[in-house]
Amino acid sequence: AVKMRSRHVFKSFGATQVLKDVSVRVHDGEIVALIGPSGAGKSTFLRCVNNLELIDSGYIEVDGELIGYRKADDHLQPLGDREASRQRARIGMVFQHFNLFRHMTATQNVAYGPRQVLGMNRAAAERRAVELLGRMGLAGREHHYPRQLSGGQQQRVAIARALAMDPSMILLDEPTSALDPELRVEVATVIRDLARQECTMLMATHDIPLVEDIADRIIFMVDGTIVEEGPAEQVLNAP
Numbered sequence: 001a002v003k004m005r006s007r008h009v010f011k012s013f014g015a016t017q018v019l020k021d022v023s024v025r026v027h028d029g030e031i032v033a034l035i036g037p038s039g040a041g042k043s044t045f046l047r048c049v050n051n052l053e054l055i056d057s058g059y060i061e062v063d064g065e066l067i068g069y070r071k072a073d074d075h076l077q078p079l080g081d082r083e084a085s086r087q088r089a090r091i092g093m094v095f096q097h098f099n100l101f102r103h104m105t106a107t108q109n110v111a112y113g114p115r116q117v118l119g120m121n122r123a124a125a126e127r128r129a130v131e132l133l134g135r136m137g138l139a140g141r142e143h144h145y146p147r148q149l150s151g152g153q154q155q156r157v158a159i160a161r162a163l164a165m166d167p168s169m170i171l172l173d174e175p176t177s178a179l180d181p182e183l184r185v186e187v188a189t190v191i192r193d194l195a196r197q198e199c200t201m202l203m204a205t206h207d208i209p210l211v212e213d214i215a216d217r218i219i220f221m222v223d224g225t226i227v228e229e230g231p232a233e234q235v236l237n238a239p
């Protein structure tokens with residue numbers, strides 16, 4: 001089944017056209033890597049899928065539901081804040097720079113969404129957080145604040161935080177780019193484990209070894225347009 005689909009997506013910031021006719025499909029359980037030079041529009045596309053940015057035209061659907069807009073008579077109308085954040089909550093997002101709350105422990109960071117957005121009680125949310133932190137190899141770090149954790153550990157907290165919402169799919173934006181090589185491996189290992197667990201993932205990355213390792217398919221984007229698409233070996237070995 002198709003998990004996410006975009007068709008003819010265009011997006012500009014002022015006079016700069018950043019996405020030009022982007023059509024993508026991601027199937028259930030598929031791991032898709034979005035690669036291409038800096039400025040290609042990878043991050044913007046992920047932000048549009050997560051409804052952090054509104055597209056100008058075309059459409060994006062996740063689980064058959066239109067993202068960012070609803071149909072009103074003969075046109076599309078942007079969603080209100082409430083609906084928009086409900087959609088955002090269903091899609092996990094992992095950022096390059098972790099984006100953890102500095103004043104919260106690892107457990108509090110992971111439990112925050114389940115408590116505030118899913119309405120889970122504190123004990124249940126923290127149980128879920130502790131279990132996920134354990135799966136990320138962070139047992140014993142539950143009460144650490146972000147500044148007490150390495151970059152790799154912080155990124156694993158961020159991944160646990162995304163998973164805590166039981167997302168329909170996970171978007172990762174350069175999840176290993178801010179990390180030293182040895183920390184990169186820690187995070188890559190966690191992402192590889194997730195990939196084996198029937199997660200659906202769309203990941204923007206420059207991490208070619210990780211892509212070769214886990215991606216079912218690669219989408220190569222340049223200057224806001226998809227220029228090549230296919231299995232990793234085909235796209236990476238293209239002339």
Ligand code: ADP
Pocket residue numbers: 005006023024025026226229
């Ligand atoms: P539709 O989803 O309506 O068939 P398109 O045929 O235009 O739309 O495909 C949308 C995007 O999905 C295109 O970028 C296309 O390359 C990609 N796509 C087509 N077939 C597949 C497939 N079997 N697996 C993954 N992506 C595909």
Ligand code: ADP
Pocket residue numbers: 013016018036037038039040041042043044045204
């Ligand atoms: P990538 O992730 O492939 O490096 P981005 O999506 O970050 O690409 O950026 C694509 C282009 O969009 C760049 O030229 C960038 O400067 C521009 N851009 C991204 N976000 C904004 C914004 N909020 N306002 C203006 N320009 C933006």
